[in-house]
Amino acid sequence: MIEYRREFKTADVEYVSNLCHDCGQCFDVCPYTPPNEFSVDIPKILSEIRTETYRKYATPRKMSLFSGSGIGFTLMLFGFSFLALFVIYLSSGNYLRIFMAISGPGSFYVILSNDILDVAGTLILFFVVLAWSISGKKFLKEVGGHSNIGLYDLIRAFFDSFGEKWFRGGGAGCNYPHRDERGSYKKMITHSLVLYGFLLDFLATTSAFVEQDFFHVLPPYPILSMPVISGITGGVMLIIGASLFLIFDYISSSEKDVSMTPIDRTFLVALLLTAFTGLLVLGFRNTSLMGTLLLIHLSMVSVLFISAPYGKFVHLVYRFISIGQYHLEKRLHGD
Amino acid sequence: MENSYSVLIIGGGNAGLCAALSAAEHTSDILLVEAAPKPERGGNTKYTRDIRYAHDLDGYTTGEYPDDEFVNDVVRVTNNNTDVDLLKMVVSESRNIPSWLQNKDVLIHRALKGTLHLGRTNLFMFGGGKAMINSYYAAAEKLGIKIEYNTKCTDLEFSGNRVTNASLNGPDGNRTVKVGSVVVASGGLEANLEWLSEYWGSATGNFIVRGTRYNRGELLRVLLRHKTKTIGNLSQFHSVAVDARSPKFDGGIVTRIDSIPYSITVNRDGNRFYDEGEDLWPKRYAIWGRLIAEQPGQLAFSIVDSKAINLFLPTVFEPVRDDTISGLAIKLGISPENLSRTVMEYNQSLKRKCTFNPGILDDCSTSGLAVPKSHWAAPIDSPPFYGYSFRPGITFTYYGVKVNSKGQVLSDDGNPSRNLFAAGEIMSGNILSEGYLAGFGLTIGTVFGITAGKEAVSAAGS
Ligand SMILES: Cc1cc2nc3c(=O)[nH]c(=O)nc-3n(C[C@H](O)[C@H](O)[C@H](O)COP(=O)(O)OP(=O)(O)OC[C@H]3O[C@@H](n4cnc5c(N)ncnc54)[C@H](O)[C@@H]3O)c2cc1C
Ligand code: SF4
Numbered sequence: 001m002i003e004y005r006r007e008f009k010t011a012d013v014e015y016v017s018n019l020c021h022d023c024g025q026c027f028d029v030c031p032y033t034p035p036n037e038f039s040v041d042i043p044k045i046l047s048e049i050r051t052e053t054y055r056k057y058a059t060p061r062k063m064s065l066f067s068g069s070g071i072g073f074t075l076m077l078f079g080f081s082f083l084a085l086f087v088i089y090l091s092s093g094n095y096l097r098i099f100m101a102i103s104g105p106g107s108f109y110v111i112l113s114n115d116i117l118d119v120a121g122t123l124i125l126f127f128v129v130l131a132w133s134i135s136g137k138k139f140l141k142e143v144g145g146h147s148n149i150g151l152y153d154l155i156r157a158f159f160d161s162f163g164e165k166w167f168r169g170g171g172a173g174c175n176y177p178h179r180d181e182r183g184s185y186k187k188m189i190t191h192s193l194v195l196y197g198f199l200l201d202f203l204a205t206t207s208a209f210v211e212q213d214f215f216h217v218l219p220p221y222p223i224l225s226m227p228v229i230s231g232i233t234g235g236v237m238l239i240i241g242a243s244l245f246l247i248f249d250y251i252s253s254s255e256k257d258v259s260m261t262p263i264d265r266t267f268l269v270a271l272l273l274t275a276f277t278g279l280l281v282l283g284f285r286n287t288s289l290m291g292t293l294l295l296i297h298l299s300m301v302s303v304l305f306i307s308a309p310y311g312k313f314v315h316l317v318y319r320f321i322s323i324g325q326y327h328l329e330k331r332l333h334g335d
Numbered sequence: 336m337e338n339s340y341s342v343l344i345i346g347g348g349n350a351g352l353c354a355a356l357s358a359a360e361h362t363s364d365i366l367l368v369e370a371a372p373k374p375e376r377g378g379n380t381k382y383t384r385d386i387r388y389a390h391d392l393d394g395y396t397t398g399e400y401p402d403d404e405f406v407n408d409v410v411r412v413t414n415n416n417t418d419v420d421l422l423k424m425v426v427s428e429s430r431n432i433p434s435w436l437q438n439k440d441v442l443i444h445r446a447l448k449g450t451l452h453l454g455r456t457n458l459f460m461f462g463g464g465k466a467m468i469n470s471y472y473a474a475a476e477k478l479g480i481k482i483e484y485n486t487k488c489t490d491l492e493f494s495g496n497r498v499t500n501a502s503l504n505g506p507d508g509n510r511t512v513k514v515g516s517v518v519v520a521s522g523g524l525e526a527n528l529e530w531l532s533e534y535w536g537s538a539t540g541n542f543i544v545r546g547t548r549y550n551r552g553e554l555l556r557v558l559l560r561h562k563t564k565t566i567g568n569l570s571q572f573h574s575v576a577v578d579a580r581s582p583k584f585d586g587g588i589v590t591r592i593d594s595i596p597y598s599i600t601v602n603r604d605g606n607r608f609y610d611e612g613e614d615l616w617p618k619r620y621a622i623w624g625r626l627i628a629e630q631p632g633q634l635a636f637s638i639v640d641s642k643a644i645n646l647f648l649p650t651v652f653e654p655v656r657d658d659t660i661s662g663l664a665i666k667l668g669i670s671p672e673n674l675s676r677t678v679m680e681y682n683q684s685l686k687r688k689c690t691f692n693p694g695i696l697d698d699c700s701t702s703g704l705a706v707p708k709s710h711w712a713a714p715i716d717s718p719p720f721y722g723y724s725f726r727p728g729i730t731f732t733y734y735g736v737k738v739n740s741k742g743q744v745l746s747d748d749g750n751p752s753r754n755l756f757a758a759g760e761i762m763s764g765n766i767l768s769e770g771y772l773a774g775f776g777l778t779i780g781t782v783f784g785i786t787a788g789k790e791a792v793s794a795a796g797s
Contacts, residue, residue: 028469029462031381032589035374037582038651172442180373182473 524552574624
């Protein structure tokens with residue numbers, strides 16, 4: 001990718017930093033890594049710049065204040081979401097219904113009304129898409145310059161992303177979790193578990209939406225149904241993937257100085273808890289715990305999405321654009 | 336810790352690893368000691384990029400490189416000062432290098448399209464020398480070769496023409512190990528500036544060592560003590576012009592500056608001392624280290640103007656910059672009067688009509704100067720002006736031990752040792768006794784490493 005550019009400006013470095021997926025190969029093959037006097041640590045530098053891009057292009061910009069710290073912001077969001085949902089809960093029906101075992105079609109909506117959930121969900125989703133789009137556009141304007149990304153480039157980026165192409169490193173894999181480890185597919189597998197786990201959970205939500213609004217079948221759904229099967233599979237994959245990431249991260253933390261780590265961890269923990277509470281809701285849906293668990297789970301979901309434009313979730317926007325830009329430049333150079 | 340090994344390999348660079356991996360095809364009772372700690376392993380090899388090898392048309396280069404041409408190239412650069420038998424062996428064995436590399440999981444670049452003048456004769460390792468050496472180490476670990484970092488060999492014991500024991504100094508102190516045979520692959524002595532100063536005097540204080548700080552020639556000293564036949568002497572080394580601000584050791588390839596042919600280059604007194612445009616830069620860059628070593632204070636300064644600044648690769652350190660020549664001189668610590676006079680005389684000596692062309696030996700030259708500039712002589716008149724300060728950067732030394740075609744070390748009387756071998760920089764001088772041919776250091780080390788490793792196993796058994 002570097003060979004397609006001659007001079008380096010800030011935007012170029014931002015572009016490269018978002019192409020970097022911290023595979024560690026350049027660190028492994030660079031003779032100037034510490035203790036060399038030049039002390040070059042490319043993945044570390046790129047990680048710093050990447051973190052900075054998330055802040056710089058955040059929408060709205062003011063919110064970027066939160067994106068660095070992660071934990072505090074996330075806890076606050078959780079508290080806020082829980083409170084909001086609790087107020088909505090209190091606004092109708094019997095105050096004590098949260099402690100009752102409710103079952104049968106529409107049991108979830110006894111706790112929180114269907115309409116309010118639909119509206120809140122749509123609003124949040126709309127907010128995320130809008131914030132992502134604006135940030136992505138700002139970023140593209142900086143890194144793309146006068147060149148125009150075409151549909152072809154975006155399609156390539158799409159296949160690269162969902163095919164986990166770069167984690168495979170052309171067969172070399174990533175030096176992961178340890179920097180001095182031979183390349184392997186450990187990182188690719190871990191990332192795939194999270195990515196596809198997440199997509200399956202998303203599918204669960206969408207299919208539930210379809211069943212309910214088009215076929216008028218109200219949740220909870222039987223075990224052998226699209227929403228539940230994909231929800232369980234996705235949830236388990238997410239839990240395994242996110243835990244693996246956290247474990248790998250932890251055992252190699254002393255060798256790496258990666259400023260992205262706090263943001264990574266916050267996102268992973270949020271994913272993990274969302275998936276975990278989701279499974280809990282499913283497991284206890286016929287008991288008196290369902291109401292409380294549902295409130296917690298939905299609060300987690302909203303944390304995940306409201307923080308999406310500021311935390312690690314946003315990487316998909318900048319990375320996707322950068323890969324598209326890479327394909328564009330590759331194409332323009334006739335490679 | 337074990338105290339007896341079939342094969343001991345001294346040095347963990349290209350030659351040492353090739354020897355170890357080759358020996359491992361026959362035995363697993365191998366100890367490799369590397370003086371550097373693990374993060375700094377790989378000697379000068381980690382700074383390399385390419386290997387020269389004889390080949391027919393293949394996917395790694397832009398054309399064929401026949402044995403004869405290869406042999407002739409070496410004969411030419413060494414002024415016919417080479418052991419032709421050893422040379423021919425290296426050249427014909429070099430054909431196996433790509434398959435050897437692939438076997439050890441070293442990735443090779445596909446042919447680089449016309450970018451470098453080495454594209455036809457040399458292959459480039461994917462990720463460079465450090466990637467190659469990392470693959471070698473991974474292969475060695477897989478084969479059960481014992482590797483001790485931070486461990487130096489400090490002495491060898493002989494009985495007749497056999498080595499019997501080796502003294503090692505490691506993290507746990509000193510110990511002696513019994514050895515079946517030994518391959519010395521400990522590189523050159525370029526980092527031992529104290530030793531070099533026996534010839535160069537205090538000038539070595541101003542030398543920069545481009546490669547590892549661990550190549551101190553200890554084994555060469557040991558072998559000298561044990562009456563080994565040597566080649567070359569302390570005066571010889573390969574060196575280039577590097578930025579004077581480079582680290583004393585381990586600056587690698589990035590500290591080299593290629594401004595000289597598009598500049599005038601002066602010493603501390605502000606005088607030019609050698610034809611900057613004598614020949615194409617790839618043929619000349621290797622003489623400048625030595626030229627600078629001979630200047631007062633081992634310093635030189637290359638002056639270019641804004642027309643020339645983009646003609647060569649950008650440098651790691653920013654050049655010094657000023658709008659006037661005298662201002663630049665003051666910043667660089669040269670006498671402003673002298674530099675201004677040198678620039679003026681140079682500018683006045685230029686041909687009026689010529690076609691400047693950095694790609695060829697063009698017709699832009701000076702006339703009437705005591706030190707001419709034969710090509711690319713363009714006026715230095717467009718501010719801002721830029722200055723780079725240089726010191727000699729030593730790449731490697733030529734001083735080493737004499738070997739035969741098995742890699743066996745010869746004693747003073749010309750008889751080979753039964754079980755003592757040498758490979759790599761410590762014996763490269765047998766073949767490359769002077770001059771330079773890019774990518775040839777690794778060729779010699781690889782071929783002799785593989786040979787010595789194999790021979791060491793059979794010598795250990797007898
Ligand atoms: C900046 C630079 C770039 C170069 N580029 C190229 C290139 O592109 N192509 C090419 O062919 N050549 C290149 N060369 C030359 C090349 O590096 C050498 O020819 C080659 O690496 C020599 O290999 P070696 O194994 O003999 O020595 P090294 O790779 O230097 O290894 C010697 C090892 O021995 C160890 N050692 C030293 N003393 C002891 C001791 N007493 N006990 C135990 N261990 C010891 C050292 O720690 C070191 O690891 C370059 C050199 C430099 C400095
Ligand atoms: S993707 Fe890998 S090789 Fe590329 S910069 Fe990042 S860590 Fe280095």
